[in-house]
Amino acid sequence: MKDTFLQEALTIATTKFIGLRREAFAGFPEGEALRDQARAIKEATLQELDRHLETLIANVERLGGHVHYAATPAEARSIIVDIARRTGTRMAVKSKSMATEEIHLNEALEAAGITPVETDLGEYIIQLAHERPSHIIAPAIHKTKGQVAELFTRELKRPAEPDPEALTRIARGELREKFLQADLGITGANFAVADTGTIVLVTNEGNGRMVTSLPRVHVAVMGVEKVVPSLTDLMVFLAILAKSATGQKLSVYTSLVQGPRRAGELEGPEEFHLVLLDGGRIAQIGGPLREALSCLRCGACLNVCPVYRQIGGHAYGYTYPGPIGILLTAMMEGTPAVKDLAHASSLCGACADACPVRIDIPRMLIDLRREVGDRKIAPWSERVAFTLLSRLLRHPRLYRLAARAGRLLQRPFAGSGRVSRLPRFFGEWTRTRDLPPVASRTFQERWASDKDLRA
Amino acid sequence: MTTKAEFLGRIREQVRRTPGRFSASSARRPEHPAAEAETIRRELAERWPETLGSFRREFESVGGVF
Numbered sequence: 047m048k049d050t051f052l053q054e055a056l057t058i059a060t061t062k063f064i065g066l067r068r069e070a071f072a073g074f075p076e077g078e079a080l081r082d083q084a085r086a087i088k089e090a091t092l093q094e095l096d097r098h099l100e101t102l103i104a105n106v107e108r109l110g111g112h113v114h115y116a117a118t119p120a121e122a123r124s125i126i127v128d129i130a131r132r133t134g135t136r137m138a139v140k141s142k143s144m145a146t147e148e149i150h151l152n153e154a155l156e157a158a159g160i161t162p163v164e165t166d167l168g169e170y171i172i173q174l175a176h177e178r179p180s181h182i183i184a185p186a187i188h189k190t191k192g193q194v195a196e197l198f199t200r201e202l203k204r205p206a207e208p209d210p211e212a213l214t215r216i217a218r219g220e221l222r223e224k225f226l227q228a229d230l231g232i233t234g235a236n237f238a239v240a241d242t243g244t245i246v247l248v249t250n251e252g253n254g255r256m257v258t259s260l261p262r263v264h265v266a267v268m269g270v271e272k273v274v275p276s277l278t279d280l281m282v283f284l285a286i287l288a289k290s291a292t293g294q295k296l297s298v299y300t301s302l303v304q305g306p307r308r309a310g311e312l313e314g315p316e317e318f319h320l321v322l323l324d325g326g327r328i329a330q331i332g333g334p335l336r337e338a339l340s341c342l343r344c345g346a347c348l349n350v351c352p353v354y355r356q357i358g359g360h361a362y363g364y365t366y367p368g369p370i371g372i373l374l375t376a377m378m379e380g381t382p383a384v385k386d387l388a389h390a391s392s393l394c395g396a397c398a399d400a401c402p403v404r405i406d407i408p409r410m411l412i413d414l415r416r417e418v419g420d421r422k423i424a425p426w427s428e429r430v431a432f433t434l435l436s437r438l439l440r441h442p443r444l445y446r447l448a449a450r451a452g453r454l455l456q457r458p459f460a461g462s463g464r465v466s467r468l469p470r471f472f473g474e475w476t477r478t479r480d481l482p483p484v485a486s487r488t489f490q491e492r493w494a495s496d497k498d499l500r501a
Numbered sequence: 502m503t504t505k506a507e508f509l510g511r512i513r514e515q516v517r518r519t520p521g522r523f524s525a526s527s528a529r530r531p532e533h534p535a536a537e538a539e540t541i542r543r544e545l546a547e548r549w550p551e552t553l554g555s556f557r558r559e560f561e562s563v564g565g566v567f
Contacts (some may be wrong), residue, residue, distance in 0.1 A: 089523060092521075096509060
């Protein structure tokens with residue numbers, strides 16, 4: 047929070063995204079009804095997920111593709127590294143994909159002697175900086191153009207001006223060669239259409255198209271929840287996804303990929319592989335985080351979250367940041383991983399309002415907090431504090447007594463209208479934050495004695 | 502490695518024992534897709550002069566030479 051560059055970059059980018067999203071939906075009267083429809087399609091798909099996946103698999107195989115099944119990130123990594131080794135891959139170009147971030151694919155490829163090259167501009171910046179994405183759709187959102195120019199100058203050994211167009215030209219020049227050299231193209235999938243066996247990529251830079259058409263082999267990695275029944279359903283999502291993410295009517299490129307190159311076609315890979323990833327998703331079909339399986343990964347909830355806007359994505363510590371990221375982390379890593387993160391929300395509800403498929407994120411965060419308490423995952427001190435607070439709030443007399451005691455006990459520590467230092471065990475709380483002091487008169491005391499208040 | 506049968510079996514089991522959260526259906530597939538596509542094609546053709554004019558205005562507003 048003390049990083050002024052981070053604060054500046056986050057404020058500029060998220061404010062811009064919020065404004066663009068608002069404008070996009072303001073000029074789109076069908077938007078609200080389509081959001082409802084999108085939510086209904088996601089729910090209907092989950093109700094028959096097995097059937098839709100079977101249809102997808104049959105159609106991908108009919109088109110000449112191969113389907114693989116990964117229960118865990120380790121399995122997914124192993125499948126992709128095996129494909130890379132079998133096909134003699136030395137370099138793999140990647141289109142932006144949160145699923146491959148989730149399974150830590152780059153590290154696995156490097157360990158196998160294969161060079162992964164990120165080709166989305168934001169991901170390319172992050173890879174050069176040896177960092178991880180800090181936003182679902184804008185991985186380098188935490189970097190200013192000046193920082194990117196310094197990075198390019200240092201890593202690419204060439205002078206770079208802090209001008210977005212010039213920086214993009216440099217990256218484009220570097221990446222063109224890689225597309226032509228790479229043996230393997232790796233993508234995620236925004237959607238997969240069961241009826242037609244089509245993998246859908248929504249991008250803005252055209253790199254997705256190059257990754258899927260130039261290398262000899264294409265591997266797409268997708269969570270099982272990304273399947274949609276038909277192209278008609280796909281249209282509903284395409285109508286709202288880009289508006290929610292970047293405020294665009296549509297993304298610049300919507301690539302529909304159907305298997306490997308067929309006889310007579312001039313472009314496309316010789317081999318196509320689809321890796322279906324569980325990674326905690328299947329257990330949530332009937333679990334408390336089921337709604338989070340509807341997430342489109344648009345990032346709208348991050349942009350409006352007052353916590354994300356202050357701390358940025360890296361502070362969350364896992365692949366998926368922001369309010370939805372907390373739920374996805376719980377899904378993939380288990381509830382203990384989010385015992386602290388579950389509290390990294392003001393529960394203001396802005397995320398639920400912004401979500402294009404109306405996921406009730408605050409409700410699930412509250413449920414997670416409850417689970418953290420019920421399963422005794424939180425530290426004992428926190429559990430004791432919340433148990434005491436719960437009792438006080440249920441017993442008015444005890445509450446009044448505690449308020450009086452608090453007023454007395456805080457005297458040595460309260461100054462300038464705040465408590466900024468507490469002793470011993472409580473000091474951890476005030477190490478990074480101030481507490482408002484207990485009021486000299488509680489509201490109930492004022493209500494009982496103050497006639498003006500009641501008038 | 503997880504097999505197709507194991508993978509889909511786990512999904513089937515979850516789907517079987519989980520009631521839907523609410524009554525929902527996917528988008529209506531067109532009954533006569535070819536006819537609907539033809540209608541869209543015709544409507545787009547009818548709007549072409551208007552669309553071209555709109556594009557020209559936007560293009561020229563950002564300095565483009567049409």
